[in-house]
Amino acid sequence: MRVLLLGFGNVGRTVASLLTVERPRFPGLNSLDVQVTGLVTRTKGALANPRGINLTRAVTEIRSTGSFDRANPEFLRVTATEALANLEYDVLVELTPLSIEGKGEPATTYVKTALSRGRSVVTANKGPAAFAFRELRDCAAKNRARFLYESTVMDGAPVFSLAESSLKGCVVKGFSGILNSTTTYILTRMEDGADLEGALEQARREGFVEADAAHDLDGWDAAAKVSVLANALMNASLTPPDIVRQGISGLTPAKVKKTRAEGKILRLVGRGWREGSRVRGRVELATLPLNHPFAGVQGSGSILRIETDLMCPILITQERPTLYDTAYGVLNDLLLLSSHPTEGRPG
Amino acid sequence: MRVLLLGFGNVGRTVASLLTVERPRFPGLNSLDVQVTGLVTRTKGALANPRGINLTRAVTEIRSTGSFDRANPEFLRVTATEALANLEYDVLVELTPLSIEGKGEPATTYVKTALSRGRSVVTANKGPAAFAFRELRDCAAKNRARFLYESTVMDGAPVFSLAESSLKGCVVKGFSGILNSTTTYILTRMEDGADLEGALEQARREGFVEADAAHDLDGWDAAAKVSVLANALMNASLTPPDIVRQGISGLTPAKVKKTRAEGKILRLVGRGWREGSRVRGRVELATLPLNHPFAGVQGSGSILRIETDLMCPILITQERPTLYDTAYGVLNDLLLLSSHPTEGRPG
Numbered sequence: 296m297r298v299l300l301l302g303f304g305n306v307g308r309t310v311a312s313l314l315t316v317e318r319p320r321f322p323g324l325n326s327l328d329v330q331v332t333g334l335v336t337r338t339k340g341a342l343a344n345p346r347g348i349n350l351t352r353a354v355t356e357i358r359s360t361g362s363f364d365r366a367n368p369e370f371l372r373v374t375a376t377e378a379l380a381n382l383e384y385d386v387l388v389e390l391t392p393l394s395i396e397g398k399g400e401p402a403t404t405y406v407k408t409a410l411s412r413g414r415s416v417v418t419a420n421k422g423p424a425a426f427a428f429r430e431l432r433d434c435a436a437k438n439r440a441r442f443l444y445e446s447t448v449m450d451g452a453p454v455f456s457l458a459e460s461s462l463k464g465c466v467v468k469g470f471s472g473i474l475n476s477t478t479t480y481i482l483t484r485m486e487d488g489a490d491l492e493g494a495l496e497q498a499r500r501e502g503f504v505e506a507d508a509a510h511d512l513d514g515w516d517a518a519a520k521v522s523v524l525a526n527a528l529m530n531a532s533l534t535p536p537d538i539v540r541q542g543i544s545g546l547t548p549a550k551v552k553k554t555r556a557e558g559k560i561l562r563l564v565g566r567g568w569r570e571g572s573r574v575r576g577r578v579e580l581a582t583l584p585l586n587h588p589f590a591g592v593q594g595s596g597s598i599l600r601i602e603t604d605l606m607c608p609i610l611i612t613q614e615r616p617t618l619y620d621t622a623y624g625v626l627n628d629l630l631l632l633s634s635h636p637t638e639g640r641p642g
Numbered sequence: 643m644r645v646l647l648l649g650f651g652n653v654g655r656t657v658a659s660l661l662t663v664e665r666p667r668f669p670g671l672n673s674l675d676v677q678v679t680g681l682v683t684r685t686k687g688a689l690a691n692p693r694g695i696n697l698t699r700a701v702t703e704i705r706s707t708g709s710f711d712r713a714n715p716e717f718l719r720v721t722a723t724e725a726l727a728n729l730e731y732d733v734l735v736e737l738t739p740l741s742i743e744g745k746g747e748p749a750t751t752y753v754k755t756a757l758s759r760g761r762s763v764v765t766a767n768k769g770p771a772a773f774a775f776r777e778l779r780d781c782a783a784k785n786r787a788r789f790l791y792e793s794t795v796m797d798g799a800p801v802f803s804l805a806e807s808s809l810k811g812c813v814v815k816g817f818s819g820i821l822n823s824t825t826t827y828i829l830t831r832m833e834d835g836a837d838l839e840g841a842l843e844q845a846r847r848e849g850f851v852e853a854d855a856a857h858d859l860d861g862w863d864a865a866a867k868v869s870v871l872a873n874a875l876m877n878a879s880l881t882p883p884d885i886v887r888q889g890i891s892g893l894t895p896a897k898v899k900k901t902r903a904e905g906k907i908l909r910l911v912g913r914g915w916r917e918g919s920r921v922r923g924r925v926e927l928a929t930l931p932l933n934h935p936f937a938g939v940q941g942s943g944s945i946l947r948i949e950t951d952l953m954c955p956i957l958i959t960q961e962r963p964t965l966y967d968t969a970y971g972v973l974n975d976l977l978l979l980s981s982h983p984t985e986g987r988p989g
Contacts, residue, residue: 313952321951323811445808452956453800453808460807461792461800463977464670465970588959591935604668605660605970609799612935612957623812623952630810635982 296633297345299333299382299414301375301405302390303357306419306446307334309622310388311350327630333382335375337391338362342369345383375401379408386632388625389418392505395515395535399426410434410442415636417628419446419621425519426534428526439637444527446624448474448520449597452613456631458528465603467528469568472599473592474520476616477503477511478543478563480594485551486560491543503595514542514578517565521576525567528601531574538565538576546580559584562592643980644692646680646729646761648722648752649737650704653766653793654681656969657735658697674977680729682722684738685709689716692730722748726755733979735972736765739852742862742882746773757781757789762983764975766793766968772866773881775873786984791874793971795821795867796944799960803978805875812950814875816915819946820939821867823963824850824858825890825910827941832898833907838890850942861889861925864912868923872914875948878921885912885923893927906931909939 300307311331318324330347340363342348348369356364363370379387387409391402399422406416406423411434418424423431424444435442445455458467473479480503484494495512498504510516518538525531543563554561564581567574583590588610592598595617600610613620647654658678665671677694687710689695695716703711710717726734734756738749746769753763753770758781765771770778771791782789792802805814820826827850831841842859845851857863865885872878890910901908911928914921930937935957939945942964947957960967 321811321813323813323952327811451953453804456808457800457804460978461803461974463974463981464668464674466668466670586938588938591933591938604670605973606798606960606967607963608961610957610959610961612959613953614955614957616954620953626952627808627810631807634810 296329296386296629297332297384298329298386298388298629299335299378299384299409300331300388300390301335301378302392303334303336303339303353304390304392305618306621306625307390308354308357309618310390310625311354313619313622313626315350324626326633327626328633329629332384333378335373335378337375340365341371341373341378342367343371343373343378343382344369375405376408379405385414386629387414387416388629389416389420389423390625391420393420393422393510393519395510395519398534399423403427403431406431406442407434410438410440413438413440415441415443415632417443417625417632419625421447421519421523424526425522428523429532441632441637443628443631444523445628446621447523449599449611449613450616450620451622451624451627452597452611452616452620454524454599454611455527456627457611462601462603465605468602468604469566470524470528470599470601471564471566473562473589473597474565474599475511475514475517475563476595476597477505477508478517479592479596481543482551482561482563483593485546485548486555488548490548491546512542512544514540514563517563517578518576521565521567521578524565525574525576529567529569529574531567533574533576538578540577541579543580554582560590562589564589643676643733643976644679644731645676645733645735645976646682646725646731646756647678647735647737648682648725649739650681650683650686650700651737651739652965653968653972654737655701655704656965657737657972658701660966660969660973662697671973673980674973675980676976679731680725682720682725684722687712688718688720688725689714690718690720690725690729691716722752723755726752732761733976734761734763735976736763736767736770737972738767740767740769740857740866742857742866745881746770750774750778753778753789754781757785757787760785760787762788762790762979764790764972764979766791766972768794768866768870771873772869775870776879788979788984790975790978791870792975793968794870796946796958796960797963797967798969798971798974799944799958799963799967801871801946801958802874803974804958809948809950812952815949815951816913817871817875817946817948818911818913820909820936820944821912821946822858822861822864822910823942823944824852824855825864826939826943828890829898829908829910830940832893832895833902835895837895838893859889859891861887861910864910864925865923868912868914868925871912872921872923876914876916876921878914880921880923885925887924888926890927901929907937909936911936
């Protein structure tokens with residue numbers, strides 16, 4: 296599979312590392328036949344090689360100077376849009392950052408361009424599936440391509456691949472979960488006595504906070520995930536602004552202390568449910584008893600509870616993910632693509 | 643898909659009900675195109691109809707008289723072995739009871755016979771995958787058929803379909819879980835003050851105990867599940883007698899009380915792990931702190947924690963399964979078969 300990679304931040308570099316220097320440690324990746332033929336970033340330059348870029352060199356260059364070396368024979372002056380239209384690739388791996396303000400753009404357009412050309416897409420960016428799920432799913436089907444997004448919620452922990460293979464025949468009635476780890480981290484620190492600013496500062500030091508902390512604190516990240524889950528698991532057509540949204544900004548140590556004194560804890564919980572023929576979503580600062588299954592989630596962990604018509608509720612818990620988990624979600628999608636390049640029944 | 647159904651106990655009758663009278667309640671089953679062309683029991687008679695048995699009548703007959711009516715035009719004098727060799731079917735659905743004493747027979751032979759004829763098999767009986775996993779997997783591959791067994795562990799909750807689609811590229815390093823609900827129920831009652839006999843009697847009244855309670859109490863049911871998990875997730879070749887096994891027989895109220903006084907609980911935990919190139923399995927009465935993720939499992943619930951090389955640990959929790967969950971596991975396997983009739987890459 297020839298891959299065009301857009302974005303080369305932490306996730307992209309971990310994917311590159313797993314495909315090269317770290318690969319011998321993971322025998323399960325043996326069957327993954329991937330050549331990255333294009334690697335395009337917004338500010339660090341671009342590389343292209345129809346026979347496969349030297350990813351080890353690419354990682355080294357970024358680590359040493361922060362951008363690709365113009366002396367690199369694979370260096371190319373090309374934008375993402377030009378690369379999508381002109382480079383040779385079978386799969387787009389889209390790893391650019393989420394833009395809530397940009398309503399998922401420009402990632403959504405990148406994804407649509409690739410799908411329209413009959414190229415499958417793997418993305419770890421919540422934007423496309425949160426803002427334009429149905430359009431992209433239909434575009435994929437029309438062009439006999441696949442649109443995969445396992446890493447957008449709970450990193451590589453099974454959510455969407457699970458829904459596809461393990462919830463066949465079920466109708467998902469609703470879901471709930473702790474989907475944003477920054478707020479869990481901050482709430483845990485506040486339970487230990489910190490105020491919001493102090494806890495946020497600690498979270499930053501430990502690498503729990505993305506570039507824009509407001510996305511986490513105001514519930515936008517969780518809302519984007521609720522939107523993706525509702526769209527993918529419940530056939531909804533929601534976008535993040537449709538999700539009723541509460542964050543943890545303005546939360547005081549006194550409120551945390553009072554809740555704790557009542558034997559309960561506060562957690563940012565995302566939910567999706569059906570109301571008649573509509574699907575609704577919400578992100579709220581929920582008060583949970585200490586024996587609630589969500590109360591055990593710690594650190595970077597996440598949990599998702601799925602209710603269906605045919606099964607009793609099931610829960611997926613992810614204990615303590617790192618960048619490897621997000622990168623693994625991308626690799627799992629690539630492995631799914633290599634075994635089932637198109638949806639539906641095989642020829 | 644033409645199905646030969648062996649066994650018509652609680653699970654078989656729930657499957658039949660979901661395929662007929664209850665079907666309109668579950669729109670996700672619309673795409674499932676199944677005709678049961680043969681239905682063979684050990685003591686209740688057999689039915690056959692190449693155009694599809696009247697399952698509603700079959701369920702009614704069993705409910706009213708305990709066996710099929712000889713006046714039923716579909717009634718046939720046939721054994722399972724004869725049916726497997728002579729009836730027309732695409733898939734064997736094997737729902738006979740587990741026999742530890744019989745080392746998984748006669749179910750394993752039934753499964754092998756169908757696979758050897760190139761027919762795929764769906765089973766809810768732990769025997770074949772616990773006692774002869776590798777042989778059956780290889781037999782399926784050789785005959786371009788599939789061997790599916792989702793319901794054998796945690797009913798229809800995603801375990802094996804998850805491993806197939808969501809753990810691609812991972813190597814499973816180990817697993818642990820609470821896999822037998824009868825013992826959880828009894829241990830919970832003993833925590834409330836009951837003795838073992840009283841708790842077992844209560845479990846019987848509430849329908850938690852299979853025909854042979856010793857299988858649950860002595861850890862054989864859990865050992866069979868550990869064997870299936872080790873074989874399917876870790877490419878092992880274990881059988882239930884290979885699993886180091888502890889049960890709850892002989893447990894005294896005093897021991898339960900003492901553990902509880904120490905702020906801990908006792909649960910029957912199954913584990914699989916690697917030792918060098920070997921896979922080992924164990925079932926043990928473990929002492930768990932109250933904040934352990936397994937401690938929240940109640941009633942008929944189960945939990946499974948899977949450790950891999952590429953991901954942080956993930957946990958699958960099943961809250962309170964009923965017969966529908968087991969029946970659903972069978973239907974999910976049938977749906978998997980209808981979308982991917984053979985293993986591996988589609989043509």
